[in-house]
Amino acid sequence: MPRENMTQKRERAAEIERRMYEYYGEGECSLDHMDxxxxxxxxxxxxxxxxxxxxxxxxxxxxxxxxxxxxxxxxxxxxxxxxxxxxxxxxxxxxxxxxxxxxxxxxxxxxxxxxxxxxxxxxxxxxxxxxxxxxAFRNPQGIAVDTHVFRIAHQLGFATRNDDSPAKVEAKLLKIYPQRDWLFINHQWVHFGREFCVARRPKCAECFVNDLCPAGKKALMRTAD
DNA sequence: CTCCCGATAT
DNA sequence: ATATCAGGAG
Known part of the structure; x- marks a missing residue:
């Protein structure tokens, strides 16, 4: 099985982001605040x-x-x-x-x-x-890697086992996603991480990007046989 | 690396 | 019972 190159990875990421946008829009901030x-x-x-x-x-x-x-x-x-x-x-x-x-x-x-x-x-x-x-400023300088983004980046195959810190995962994501997407990734993935790609038992069978995800494909194989 | 630390889901 | 939850400081 040939290894996925960077161009293919970016295309897969773009399709995932397109679906994330369809599903969550720009991703509402789930923390209440005024300023x-x-x-x-x-x-x-x-x-x-x-x-x-x-x-x-x-x-x-x-x-x-x-x-x-x-x-x-x-x-x-x-x-x-x-x-x-x-x-x-x-x-x-x-x-x-x-x-x-x-x-x-x-x-x-x-x-x-x-x-x-x-x-x-x-x-x-x-x-x-x-x-x-x-x-707050709509001025993205990076992608916030919290527990959800860290976990999902690994599940999607955008980070490897070697990427064992938030900084390493962020560096990988910044190469894969265009800056235009940086604004929305964190919030969209936080919502996604709560609804589908949960830490304990990911709901791959119901996930809307399972066909674009290494972990999701494995889960689909099991339900197929 | 360890510590900080209560609430909640499983 | 225990893993996990929008991490950061020493």
Whole structure:
């Protein structure tokens, strides 16, 4: 069986993206937010917990501390009490308060439209910075590789076992997908990862790209015999 | 690499 | 019971 070359990989990716767009559109952001600041905070809080859990506490959090000024002067204890159900509440509370203080002291009170400056904010790494660049500023500088994108990239055969870090997976995806698609990949794949390509038991038989996916084809073989 | 850490689905 | 959930810092 001949190995898939880069041109074929890009064509397969383009067809997958076409179907993703049909199915999910541009991919709605599933984290509730009002502006770049609340989006950034929500994404920081969403680490290793569900977006539904974040959305449950964010009305309370943002009613109380919805601006950098208010968050910067909040008490850690009060923030912790609000975000406790999310887990990692100690570190997250410290991070979002320090984040707000940094926005005030370093960036004139505004979340910066800059991938490198964003990563200077406490609690903001490459993944969160990518999400903010795409969602808040429509200025994609990369593809946010979260747990869903990481898993799906491997399932689709766009990343190999050697690509064992989000950075390596992102590098592979950036070569395969044109920049025009970078805006939508993360959100579309997050929805796709929840509905079909779930971590525990992927629903390959029902998946709308199973004919374009190595893992999906294997699953189809089994139902055929 | 380990630690941070509660809620939920299976 | 345990794997997993929009990761990042030390």
């Amino acid at each position: 770049p600041f609340t989006l950034t905070v929500a994404v920081v809080l969403s680490a290793q917990c569900t977006d539904a859990a974040v959305n449950k506490i964010s009305p309370t959090l943002f009613a109380r501390f919805g601006t950098p000024e208010k968050m910067a002067h909040a008490s850690i204890e009060e923030i912790e009490a609000i975000i406790h159900p999310l887990g990692f509440y100690h570190a997250k509370a410290r991070n979002i308060k320090a984040l707000a203080q940094t926005v005030l002291s370093e960036f004139g009170g505004e979340i910066p439209n800059d991938i490198d400056l964003l990563q200077k904010l406490p609690g903001v790494g490459r993944k969160t910075a990518n999400v903010v660049m795409c969602q």
